Amino acid sequence: MPKGRISKRTVDALTCPAGRDREFLWDNAIAGFGVAAFPSGKKVYVVQYRQDGRSRRSNIGEHGRLTPEQARSEAKKLLGVAESGSDPIADRKAAREVRTFGSVADDFLSLHIATKRKLLALYFTFGEYDFLSLSEAPNEEVMASALIAGAASGGISHLRTSVAMTSKDAMKAFKSAGSLSKSFKPPGR
Numbered sequence: 001m002p003k004g005r006i007s008k009r010t011v012d013a014l015t016c017p018a019g020r021d022r023e024f025l026w027d028n029a030i031a032g033f034g035v036a037a038f039p040s041g042k043k044v045y046v047v048q049y050r051q052d053g054r055s056r057r058s059n060i061g062e063h064g065r066l067t068p069e070q071a072r073s074e075a076k077k078l079l080g081v082a083e084s085g086s087d088p089i090a091d092r093k094a095a096r097e098v099r100t101f102g103s104v105a106d107d108f109l110s111l112h113i114a115t116k117r118k119l120l121a122l123y124f125t126f127g128e129y130d131f132l133s134l135s136e137a138p139n140e141e142v143m144a145s146a147l148i149a150g151a152a153s154g155g156i157s158h159l160r161t162s163v164a165m166t167s168k169d170a171m172k173a174f175k176s177a178g179s180l181s182k183s184f185k186p187p188g189r
Contacts, residue, residue: 002023002024002025002026003025003026003027003028004025004027004028005027005028005029006025006027006033006034006035006045006068006071006072007068008067008068010025011025011035011043011063011068014035014037014043015037016037016038016039018039020039021038021039022036022037022038022039023036023037024036024037024046025037027072027075030072030075030076030079032047032048032049032075032079033045033046033047033071033072033075033076033079034046034047034048035063035068035071042062043062043063043064044059044060044061044062044063045059045060045061045062045063045066045068045071045074045075046058046059046060047060047074047075047078047079047088049078049079049082049083051082051087056082056087056089058078058088058089058092060074060075060078061074099154101130104156107150107153107156118135118136118137119133119134119135120133120134120135120136121133121134122134128158129158129160140163143161147159147161
């Protein structure tokens with residue numbers, strides 16, 4: 001495997017010999033930083049490191065989209081992450097993963113399995129919101145804690161809530177409002 005300083009000139013001159021699937025040029029200044037040339041002419045900057053006894057190689061980016069200096073800077077970061085014990089490949093894969101609707105729904109449902117909250121119904125809807133849930137909790141504080149925990153997970157956003165009252169509770173509220181209205185004075189009057 002050839003070694004040398006990775007620069008625009010050396011990368012442009014690098015070719016893949018006939019009969020090989022790729023050719024590497026490894027930087028002599030930063031161990032683990034290299035560039036791979038393919039028979040198609042494509043060249044990709046790579047970083048290689050050892051983790052848990054295994055050799056790991058990750059692409060940094062294509063030559064042309066990145067300069068050798070930009071690739072070298074990114075290689076230093078990735079090698080530093082690997083040196084600290086993290087796996088840059090696993091970190092990158094985790095960052096690209098998108099939570100499925102099923103996992104978000106499972107999280108939402110698990111919030112309501114607790115003894116203080118009860119999920120009465122869950123409907124999947126079309127329109128502005130993806131689903132509608134009818135839930136019961138002993139008070140607004142308990143329900144708000146479930147909603148805050150769901151929103152904090154990053155899986156639920158754009159919540160809209162409505163408090164529903166029984167007719168008995170509504171009658172109590174109307175009676176209380178009637179007695180309050182006698183002493184209520186609007187601002188400015």
